[in-house]
Amino acid sequence: MCTHRSSCPAAGSPAERPASAHVVAARPEQGWSLLCDGTIVFDDTGELLPDGRVVAPCRAWAETGYLAAA
Template structure:
């Protein structure tokens, strides 16, 4: 999908979030990357093949 030079990371690579944003809907909390992945503001992801990546949230602080 990516036509950038050098090519952006694929949706299967660990650094997939480094791909360029091609569409953004900040009011809805998501962005489409040129590798086909959709990333959400909560850090969750939807990959082009339908797999999901759970949000990477920090552990709650102990009081």
């Protein structure tokens, strides 16, 4: 899948993924990007790993319990 010189890191949680994984395809109008390791990263910070595991979004308002009324 990957054609750049250095090999892609293995897919894992965002904390485990080095910064060397880069975007190979993106659909900003749909809110997602595909990384060279096969991970799909969503604009809401959630992820779908190549093996089907889901990484939940990290939203500041979810951690604080505060959501401003629209």
